Amino acid sequence: MKIVIMGCGRVGAQLGxxxxxxxxxxxxxxxxxxxxxxxxxxxxGTALLGNGVDEAALKRAGIEEADVFVALTQGDNRNVMAxxxxxxxxxxxxxxxxIYDPLRQELYDTLGIEAFSPTTIFAQLVxxxxxx
Amino acid sequence: MYIIVVGGGRVGYxxxxxxxxxxxxxxxxxxxxxxxxxxxxxxxxVCVHGDGCExxxxxxxxxxxxxxxVAVTGDDEDNLVACQVAKYKxxxxxxxxxxxNPQNEAIFKKLGVDVTVSTTNIILEAIEKExxxxxxxxxxxxxxxxxxxxxxxxxxxxxxxxKLVKELxxxxxxxxxxxIPRDRKPRMPTPSTVLHEGDQIIALTTPELEGALRAxxxxx
Numbered sequence: 001m002k003i004v005i006m007g008c009g010r011v012g013a014q015l016g017x018x019x020x021x022x023x024x025x026x027x028x029x030x031x032x033x034x035x036x037x038x039x040x041x042x043x044x045g046t047a048l049l050g051n052g053v054d055e056a057a058l059k060r061a062g063i064e065e066a067d068v069f070v071a072l073t074q075g076d077n078r079n080v081m082a083x084x085x086x087x088x089x090x091x092x093x094x095x096x097x098x099i100y101d102p103l104r105q106e107l108y109d110t111l112g113i114e115a116f117s118p119t120t121i122f123a124q125l126v127x128x129x130x131x132x
Numbered sequence: 133m134y135i136i137v138v139g140g141g142r143v144g145y146x147x148x149x150x151x152x153x154x155x156x157x158x159x160x161x162x163x164x165x166x167x168x169x170x171x172x173x174x175x176x177x178v179c180v181h182g183d184g185c186e187x188x189x190x191x192x193x194x195x196x197x198x199x200x201x202v203a204v205t206g207d208d209e210d211n212l213v214a215c216q217v218a219k220y221k222x223x224x225x226x227x228x229x230x231x232x233n234p235q236n237e238a239i240f241k242k243l244g245v246d247v248t249v250s251t252t253n254i255i256l257e258a259i260e261k262e263x264x265x266x267x268x269x270x271x272x273x274x275x276x277x278x279x280x281x282x283x284x285x286x287x288x289x290x291x292x293x294x295k296l297v298k299e300l301x302x303x304x305x306x307x308x309x310x311x312i313p314r315d316r317k318p319r320m321p322t323p324s325t326v327l328h329e330g331d332q333i334i335a336l337t338t339p340e341l342e343g344a345l346r347a348x349x350x351x352x
Contacts, residue, residue: 053209055235077185077209080216084243103187104213107221 004029004066004092006052006082007073011098013038015070020045027061052082055089063090071097076104083113133157134198136224138184138214139205140167143230147204149175159193185213187221195222204230212236215245267350268342271334278338281309284345286331289352298323303344306337 001024005012008030016028017040026045029052030036036047050057052071063069069086071079076099083097096114099105105117133156137144140162151158152175161184162168171179182189184203195201201218203211208231215227228247229240240248272281286292292300297308311325312318312332319325321333327349337345 054233055239075209077207077213081209081212085239088242089239101186104185104217107187107217111216111220 001025001067002062002065003027003068003070004058004061004063004086005070005072006030006079007071008032008035008038008047009072009074010038012070012072013040015072016045017043027066029057029061053078053085055085058082058085058090063092066090066092068092068094068096071095076100080104080108080113080115083108083115087113133200134194135159136161136184136190136193136195136198136201136218138201138203138211139230140164140171140179141204141206143204145171145175147202148178152178161189161193185210185217187217190217190222195224198222198224200224200226200228202228202230206232208232208236212240212243212245215240216243219244219246268346273339280337280339280342282335282337282342282345284333284335284349286327286329286333287350287352288329290327290329290350291352292327292349293329295327296323297321297325297327300327300348302348303337303341306335306341306345308333308335310334 003019003024003026005016005028008028012028016026020026020043027048028045029048029050031051033049039047048061050060052058063086069092071083073079079097079099083095086092087095099108099115099117100119102117102120105115108115135151135156135158137148137158137160140160144160148158148160158178160171160179161182162179163183165181168179168181180193195218201215201224203214205211211229215229218224219227226246229245231237231240231248231250234250234252237248237250267285267287269283270280271283308321310318311321313328314330333349335345
């Protein structure tokens with residue numbers, strides 16, 4: 001599959017590495033070239049400097065042929081905007097988006113973006129660990 | 133009307149003041165506590181400290197009964213999300229977003245924002261309206277042939293208005309190729325074609341004759 005990831009933070013870099021190792025065609029986008037240091041030395045995909053809320057940058061990343069788009073920057077709103085551009089402008093079949101704020105996550109989930117909130121997931125996980 | 137303004141920067145501040153003067157109920161949401169204090173000192177308690185993109189904050193300020201939400205922060209993404217949360221979670225009938233990147237206009241409309249205001253576009257339009265654009269524009273230069281194709285728009289002050297093409301004192305070596313009237317179809321000029329104000333003329337000339345051509349078509 002052709003996968004475009006926006007945000008090369010810890011999660012983005014790790015996800016990119018895993019998908020690349022599985023043989024997917026991965027392009028990872030970040031506004032800060034320094035963030036690409038997080039990619040492992042074996043990463044065989046493309047690291048591209050650019051802003052995921054910018055149509056031109058998304059096109060350069062190959063969004064038009066992408067099967068999956070994942071938004072993983074630190075900004076909830078930036079993720080949400082990029083995810084919606086991917087879904088509604090470029091018609092990417094699968095769009096996944098990280099939203100820290102649980103309430104916003106619920107809203108965008110109902111608006112058709114596959115959104116997940118690390119806040120909710122992690123809180124649940126810790127709770128289960130404690131109560132086990 | 134109850135109007136919520138997201139973003140208490142200069143735009144938000146002056147907008148709120150104007151809306152208050154018109155008798156509306158106005159509330160500003162601003163993330164920066166210091167900005168909030170200043171606004172509340174200057175125009176009364178209208179500013180609440182909080183993130184206008186957060187549903188919890190919007191619930192607190194009674195967004196459900198708002199008639200309009202105007203998002204004027206300096207970030208396009210934030211303005212988009214504030215409008216979408218207001219529209220889809222609180223059913224606010226009208227949302228307005230300020231945008232910085234003119235390209236976002238179409239995207240925002242598609243994503244449900246009712247009105248977008250692009251400062252960049254407004255300034256551009258003002259420039260085009262207020263400042264008469266240069267009457268002669270270069271379209272194509274055939275440098276090795278010493279020729280160029282230019283576009284000249286007939287300004288309202290031109291002495292060429294009302295004249296026939298054959299009456300113009302066109303420099304020898306330049307030719308009019310096409311006349312595009314403002315609201316009619318383009319046509320090939322004949323010696324008896326009459327020129328009108330606002331006509332757009334595509335002409336062939338040499339760089340040396342450019343000045344004379346401009347004088348013949350756009351001179352006063």
